[in-house]
Amino acid sequence: MPVAIEKYQEIKSFLDQKQVALVAVSKTKPQEDIQELYALGQRDFGENYVQELVDKAAALPQDIHWHFIGHLQSNKVKYIAPFVHLIHGVDSFKLLVEINKQAAKNNRVIPVLLQVHIAKEETKFGMDATELKAAMEDASALDHIVVKGLMGMASFSDDPLVVQPEFAYLNGLYQEHKKNKTHNIDFSVLSMGMSGDYQLAIENGSNLIRIGSLLFGARNYNK
Ligand SMILES: *Cc1c(COP(=O)(O)O)cnc(C)c1O
Numbered sequence: 001m002p003v004a005i006e007k008y009q010e011i012k013s014f015l016d017q018k019q020v021a022l023v024a025v026s027k028t029k030p031q032e033d034i035q036e037l038y039a040l041g042q043r044d045f046g047e048n049y050v051q052e053l054v055d056k057a058a059a060l061p062q063d064i065h066w067h068f069i070g071h072l073q074s075n076k077v078k079y080i081a082p083f084v085h086l087i088h089g090v091d092s093f094k095l096l097v098e099i100n101k102q103a104a105k106n107n108r109v110i111p112v113l114l115q116v117h118i119a120k121e122e123t124k125f126g127m128d129a130t131e132l133k134a135a136m137e138d139a140s141a142l143d144h145i146v147v148k149g150l151m152g153m154a155s156f157s158d159d160p161l162v163v164q165p166e167f168a169y170l171n172g173l174y175q176e177h178k179k180n181k182t183h184n185i186d187f188s189v190l191s192m193g194m195s196g197d198y199q200l201a202i203e204n205g206s207n208l209i210r211i212g213s214l215l216f217g218a219r220n221y222n223k
Contacts, residue, residue: 001217
């Protein structure tokens with residue numbers, strides 16, 4: 001499927017009005033698709049797989065902001081640490097420690113979002129409110145990361161009555177922790193909303209959405 005240029009422009013002007021940032025989720029999609037949106041001014045792209053991200057980052061323009069939005073294994077942090085712009089899915093203190101270590105090796109401070117489990121499904125990753133609080137307290141010892149906010153994925157459901165309270169809950173946690181700024185916790189990003197639910201996410205406080213299939217078409221994992 002070709003890149004949905006008109007859809008991109010429509011979503012982009014809607015988001016600009018609302019002052020919401022867009023990460024174009026390009027996982028499994030070819031570099032040419034990324035180039036097409038790049039030519040229209042898009043600079044923030046999201047990827048889920050480390051090797052794919054490393055390959056694309058090496059081949060594509062250097063001013064792209066690469067967001068890692070997948071589930072990150074500790075032993076792979078080193079490959080993306082030199083260049084990653086924001087890591088969205090941090091769901092354990094152990095991972096935070098490894099990101100801090102690899103950031104230090106690269107003389108960087110890496111911005112991260114902590115992932116909160118808000119969906120009904122067991123399979124989605126993330127911390128609960130208690131784990132989040134503990135991770136934020138422990139994070140104060142890590143000088144090579146800065147916690148910029150929270151990320152979450154709602155239940156896979158078309159029912160706003162299911163999804164809306166999940167977004168509202170995450171926004172509540174975000175607003176609460178936003179008040180407690182420290183030297184390396186400085187909230188300004190609430191990453192929630194995808195192709196199917198981004199409007200609802202924005203109504204509930206999101207200021208960064210991650211859109212893939214609406215822009216690039218459905219993904220084929222069997223290639
Ligand atoms: C794949 C993915 C997206 C994009 O999903 P679409 O429904 O295609 O917009 C957003 N966020 C995360 C974490 C993803 O893994």
